[in-house]
Amino acid sequence: MNTSKKKRLEANGWKVGSSAEFLNLTAEEAAYVEFKVALSKALLHLRKSRKLTQVDLALRINSSQSRVAKMEAADASVSLDLMLRSLFALGASRNKVAELLKAS
Amino acid sequence: MNTSKKKRLEANGWKVGSSAEFLNLTAEEAAYVEFKVALSKALLHLRKSRKLTQVDLALRINSSQSRVAKMEAADASVSLDLMLRSLFALGASRNKVAELLKAS
DNA sequence: ATTAACTATATCACTTTTGACATGGAAGTC
DNA sequence: GACTTCCATGTCAAAAGTGATATAGTTAAT
Numbered sequence: 664m665n666t667s668k669k670k671r672l673e674a675n676g677w678k679v680g681s682s683a684e685f686l687n688l689t690a691e692e693a694a695y696v697e698f699k700v701a702l703s704k705a706l707l708h709l710r711k712s713r714k715l716t717q718v719d720l721a722l723r724i725n726s727s728q729s730r731v732a733k734m735e736a737a738d739a740s741v742s743l744d745l746m747l748r749s750l751f752a753l754g755a756s757r758n759k760v761a762e763l764l765k766a767s
Numbered sequence: 768m769n770t771s772k773k774k775r776l777e778a779n780g781w782k783v784g785s786s787a788e789f790l791n792l793t794a795e796e797a798a799y800v801e802f803k804v805a806l807s808k809a810l811l812h813l814r815k816s817r818k819l820t821q822v823d824l825a826l827r828i829n830s831s832q833s834r835v836a837k838m839e840a841a842d843a844s845v846s847l848d849l850m851l852r853s854l855f856a857l858g859a860s861r862n863k864v865a866e867l868l869k870a871s
Numbered sequence: 872a873t874t875a876a877c878t879a880t881a882t883c884a885c886t887t888t889t890g891a892c893a894t895g896g897a898a899g900t901c
Numbered sequence: 902g903a904c905t906t907c908c909a910t911g912t913c914a915a916a917a918g919t920g921a922t923a924t925a926g927t928t929a930a931t
Contacts, residue, residue, distance in 0.1 A: 691855035698851060698861055716877060727920050732879055742888090742918060743848045747802060751795035757802055757870050764865040820907060831890050836909055846888060846918090 696737075698764065702746045703737035705763040709753045710735075724752045800841075802868065806850045807841035809867040813857045814839075828856045 710720050710731075717731040726745070733741050734749060750760055814824050814835075821835040830849070837845050838853060854864055 691852065694855040694859075694861055695852055698855075698864070701861065717879095718877080721920090725920080727922085728878075729880075729922080730920065736879075738880090740918065742846060743851055744846050744888095745918080747847055748795065748799055751798040751802075755798075757798055757805070757868060760802070761865045761868040764861060764868070766860075766862050821909095822907080825890090829890080831892080832908075833892080833910075834890065840909075842910090844888070848918095849889080 697766075699743060699746070700737045701764050701766075702743065702750070703735050705755075705760070706746060706749055706753075707735045709750065709755060713753055715753075720749065720753070724749050801870075803847060803850070804841045805868050805870075806847065806854070807839050809859075809864070810850060810853055810857075811839045813854065813859060817857060819857075824853065824857070828853050 710717070715723075717728045717735075721728045721731050724745075726749075730741065730745070731749070734746050747760065750763075755763070814821070819827075821832045821839075825832045825835050828849075830853075834845065834849070835853070838850050851864065854867075859867070
């Protein structure tokens with residue numbers, strides 16, 4: 664990973680280790696981040712397809728517009744739990760979610 | 768839902784509402800729980816197939832044996848984040864996880 | 872150029888999740 | 902029985918995630 668990418672990740676709150684520890688974490692950490700990004704895209708698309716605003720969705724899940732925005736930005740401060748709960752709140756089935764998660 | 772099931776869920780820390788609020792939450796909450804259970808089963812099977820003990824896995828993910836046990840029990844106190852991170856730590860790919868999540 | 876509607880980003884008190892630890896139970900070995 | 906290995910469950914201080922709020926940026930319409 665180059666320095667600028669590392670900087671970018673760190674700037675968004677992602678912990679980026681180094682050396683051996685870094686190498687150990689990379690594969691699973693990368694998978695985690697990719698997974699989160701896939702969820703964020705799915706969320707955005709599903710929300711749009713439902714013709715809802717971020718505020719609409721926030722109300723449905725008892726959250727706030729800012730949190731929805733962060734979910735869709737795959738921000739490090741949001742959990743996969745919240746993102747998945749949101750997808751389910753938008754009516755996505757478990758199978759649908761599984762489908763959405765497949766690598767593009 | 769009958770009373771005994773409700774009691775069981777509550778005893779394990781699941782919040783079970785009632786009346787209208789209860790009805791609203793059911794579908795997505797059910798999807799969430801089913802999702803978590805699917806992950807817990809996948810975790811158990813993957814760990815076993817790798818011939819690892821709960822302690823082994825705990826060490827790999829910088830967690831503890833008790834947390835792993837709770838993950839495999841789909842305990843309410845564990846996040847999907849931790850469970851997914853664990854799956855990735857066991858070498859599961861995003862596609863593999865998507866596959867595992869399909870309803871049986 | 873204003874206004875209105877929607878989204879992005881930052882901060883913070885409060886809540887939930889966490890690893891660690893303790894302990895008990897189950898299944899096997901000697 | 903005593904010992905070992907593995908898993909289940911409870912508790913708790915510390916860490917991470919949360920909704921709320923504020924505010925700024927964007928897009929479109931009049």
